[in-house]
Amino acid sequence: MPNLLHIDCSVRRDESVTRSITAVFAEEWRAAHADGGYVYRDIGAAPVPHIDEAAVVAGLLPPEAWADEHRVGWSVSEPLIEELRAADTLLLGVPMYNFSIPSVLKAWFDRVTVKEHMITVPGTEGLLTDKRTIVVTARGGSYAPGTPRESFDFQAPYLRALLEQIGLDRHLEFVHAEMTLAHSVPALEQFKPIADTSREEALETVRRLAAA
Template sequence: MPTLLHIDCSMRQDSSVTREITAIFVEEWRQANRDGKYVYRDLGTSPIPHADEAAVVAGLLPREALNDYQRVAWAVSEPLINELREADTILLGVPMYNYSIPSVLKVWFDRITVKEHMIGDPTSEGLLTGKRTVVVTARGGAYGPGTPRERYDFQTPYLRALLEQIGLDRNLEFVHSEMTLAHSVPSLEQFKPIADASREEAVKAVCRLALAS
């Protein structure tokens, strides 16, 4: 039975582009995988507690060696880790905040990046290797190759690095929706056609990727 783990992290609700596009992916995936299991986490409305020293150490030690503080910390991390391990496809909805990822998603990575998931080098195999990862982003401006703000994109390279260290970069797809602020910022109004075209391409991409899962 295929399992989809879907994570949203936008602070926005109805007006969130990432939520809109990941929801389209989910709808298509569930239609194509009627016997599949769907797991959803909304980090934007239900954030995970920040990792502290006890949480980090708990991810490094055998479970039987944990003290009381570490066991409490592990009780937060363990469900997240189990969800990730059980998933065949991981869908991340990631808006760009201040050129990078939302802090609530960083906390999720801090919790699931444990010793057992780390791989020694980019070519070695790990517990998570072989899973499929789809990252849906929304960016208020344009950060693609050749654009004036390309060098400000700390979102995509950072996510690639995080996913690579736990082996989730082998079957990785990014879907970008750019210039999303064109419809809400008057000075960017001229870029509405670019924003609309980018969103349309993102929708087409997630529909294709969902059916290929």
């Protein structure tokens, strides 16, 4: 039975571009996989606690060597790890904040990046390498190749690096919606058509990917 793990991390609710696009993917995927499992985590509304020493040490020691604080720390990480391992498809909705990713998503990655998931030899297989990963991003401006702020994109390259170290880059698709601030920042109003086109293309892409 296929399983989808859907994670949103935007602090915005109804006006969130990433939420609206990932919702379409999830809806189309569930329609195409009527027998599939579905887990949704909204870490924008319910953030994952930042990693602490107890959780890190717990991930390095055998359970029989744990002290009480290690058990407490691991109790936060363990359900996140189990959800990721159970998923066949990982769907991430990731707005760009200050040229990078929301800190709540970094906290989630810190929890699931454990030694059992790490790819220590490039190109080798790991526990997570057979999974499909869809990353839906929203950017207030444009960071496409050839644009003035191409070098300011610390979102997609950073995510690719995080995913690569745990083997989730093997079946990875990025879906970008750009110029999203054109509808709220007067100085960017001239770019509204670009924003609208980018969003429609992103929606078309996620529908295609969900049906695959």
